[in-house]
Amino acid sequence: MIKIESLTLQRGALRLLESADLTLHPGQKAGLLGTNGAGKSSLFALFRGELTPDAGSCTIPADWRIAHMLQEIDNLDRVAVDYVLDGDQRLREIQQRLQRAEEEHDNHALGMLYAELESHNGFSADARARVLLAGLGFSSEQCEARVGDFSGGWRMRLNLAQALMCPSDLLLLDEPTNHLDLDAILWLEDWLRAYQGTLVLISHDRDFLDAVVEHIVHVENKQLTLYRGGYTQFERTRAERLTQQQAAFEKQQAQREHMEKYIARFRAQATKAKQAQSRLKALERMETLSPAHLDSPFSFSFREADKQPSPLIDLREGVLGYGEQAILHQVKLQLVPGARIGVLGPNGAGKSTLIKTLAGSLALMDGELKSSEHLAIGYFAQHQLDSLDSKASPLLHMARIAPQEREQSLRNFLGGFDFHGARAEEPVLHFSGGEKARLALALIAWQKPNLLLLDEPTNHLDMEMRHALTLALQGFEGAMLLVSHDRALIRDTTDELWLVADGRLQTYQEDLDTYTRWLARFRQQQAEDIRIANAPAGAQPDEERVDAKTQRRLAAEERKRLAPLRKQVDKLEKQMGEAQAELADIETGLANNEIYTAGMKDQLKTLLSRQAACRQKIEQLEEQWLEASEELESHSA
Structure with a gap:
């Protein structure tokens, strides 16, 4: 287990932890939370052995294998699937030793190394790596592409796949969902739930945390506090403590009063009734959710647009x-x-294509798009972070779009995004992804948009900033189109869902939970379509409905027709069992040290030859069995 006792951890003059204690048992899955700079990444470095305690101790079993997600990639010429396989260092070591033994014709070493490779599941490694890549959204063609051909976000997916490929007892993941879409996040949730080792996860996605972890480790006031349950339970528990403070109560009352005034003002108006209902739901949630964020450094709103024309955009x-x-x-x-x-x-259905077209950064191929002359778009996309002037400060960025505004007003506005004092004057060059995202949102919020087009706005944002953005969007009075893998943000800020799939855009009448199930069925249907497309010619689906009597007759005929197939499957299973027994006998012989003496050279060669032939036979039988089984299943369905 991981045992931290009286731990003090310091980076330079900054003390991150002081006399902190924590115990994590094998197999536990914990989310690691805390403000930026609280020490989460330093704690990961401590677990990896890259830092040592300034006082106290951090004990991890010496035989534990530790896997973590890299943040950089050095070898850009590596093929993607090989890069992922590099995550299994022992596999690569065995393969290198095998190559040397083959070059030296060392049959003794070859026999031992092949057995070691098999015990390490090395023969299935390539297939497992491709399954990981497919789950994270890579196509078969992309598996063979150079790492350098991928964008930064997709390289982070490769780093995640490499970490998952590494056999481990302790898995450390730092913001694994930042560059994933919802498809990949749902796949990753399933993978991590099935993971048998100990997991420590840094994430700002509350739904993801709730789905994966059963404990939260909170870094606060230089201490490590362990909470039972996922993020929602943590937030509720912490809220109960904070609501005991008078200052917290007063701030919450002010927020409630603001929402209540909005509801009272617009509830009776048909055009605003839906928005008022949304605020009413937010007001109900505030009772338990808000207090956990009352010490947030972020507080901002989108400035009200000068005009609200209707419609803003009309596309036909x-x-x-x-x-x-x-x-x-x-x-x-x-x-x-x-x-x-x-x-x-x-993934790939066209969500970003829709946003880019409406934003004007992608030309319409056909059709008619009308925009109001008073349309003011606030467009957020990840590429905009790269378009910030790296040499300019947040204050200078603001001054460029508001040259007539007083400097103090701009500073006050930036303060709501946690750019205070000298930080507002520092160049963007060395800002983190989260700080750049906050600045991009600040620029949008200042410019009084009446239409927000937001494409994954929460990437890089921590939990407090996500909460502040949620409140700001709830108070926004213009139109908003949101693409996000943050299910909590969608749930708390939108009143309507649209679905982009199969080349069409349509209104989606269900909720997010139903959508996740729809997405799973969609992926299954895609796989089935591919299977049917590759099925033997002449196979046609049944198109006629028959009565019960006819169905029984057809079923009896079908059982009779399938009997040879079932017999073939049984026969192949028996042959595989015999071949596997033969292989076991051969490998028992290879495990005998005497076979590697000089006088047994011919016998060794014979055994190795039989071993290779037997393995090839098993592979052929397995392939035949799989084909026969699939054919049997397809006819039985």
Whole structure:
């Protein structure tokens, strides 16, 4: 287990932990939370042995294998699947030793190394690496691409796959969902729930934490506090403690009063009724959720637009795509003030294409797009972080878009995004991804948009900033179109869901929980379509409905027809059992040290030859059995 006792950890003059204690038992899954700079990454470095305690102790079993997610990639020429396989260092070591033994014709070493490779599941490693890549959204073609051909976000996916590939007793993941879409996040949730080792996870995605961890370790006031349950339970427990403070109570009352005034003002108006209902739901949630964030350094709102024309955007018969490749067809939509829409859809279906087209950064291929002359778009996308002037400060960025505004007003506004004092004057060059994202949001919020187009705005944002953004979006009175893998943000800020899938855009009538199940079925259907496309010619689905009597007769005929197939499957299973027994006998012989003496050279060669032939036979039998079983299942369905 991981045992921390009276731990003091210091970086330079900054003391991160002081006399902290923590115990994590084998197999526990814990989320590690804390403000930026609280010491989360330093704690990870301590676990990896890269830091030593300034006082106290941190004990991890010496035989534990530790895997962690790299933040950089050095070898850009590596093929993606090979890069992922590099995560299993023991596998690579065995393979290198095998190569040397083959070059030296060392049959003794070869026999031992092949047995070691098999015990390490090395023969299935390539397939397992491709399964990891597929789960994280890589196509078969991308598995063979150079690492350098991928963007920064996809390289982070490769680092995640490499960490998952590494056999481990302790897995350390730092913001693994930052560059994932919802498809990949749901896959990762399943993978981590099945993980048998100890997991420590830094994440700001509350739904992801709730799905994966059963404990929260909170770094606060230089201490480590262990909470039972996922993030929601942690937030509730911490809220109960904070609400005992008078200052917290007063701030919460002010927030409630603001929402109540909004509800009272707009509840009776038909055009605003939906928004008022949304605020009412937010007000109900505030009772338990808000207090846990009352010490947040963030507090901001989107400045009210000068005009709210209706409609803001009207698109008819739109064809959207890149170059000559159409992705979405016959798109019809109209955005009016107060529309609050979450856009859902599988990876690659066209969500970002829709946002980019409406933002004007991607030309419409066909159709008619009308925009109001008073349209003011606030567009957030990840590439905009790279377009910030690295030599300019947050204050200078603000001054460029508001040259007539008083400096103090700009400083006050930036303070709501936690850019205070000298920090507001520092160049963006060395800012973190989270700080750049906050600055991009500040620039949008200042410019009084009446339409927000947000494409994954929470990437790099911590929990407190996500909460502040949620409150700001709840108070925004214009229209909003949101693409996000943060299910909590979608749930708390949108009133309507749209679905992008199969080249179409349509209203989605269900909720997020139903969508996750729909997404799973969608992926299964995709796999089934591929299977059918590759099925033998002439196979046709049943198109006629028959009565019960006919069904029974057909079922009896089908059982009779399938009997030879079942017999073939049984026969292949028996042959595989015999072949595997033969292989076991051969490997028993290879395990005898005498076989590697000089006088037994011919016998060794014979055994190795039989071993290779037997393995090949088993592979062929397994392939035949799989084909026969699939055919049997397809006819039995």
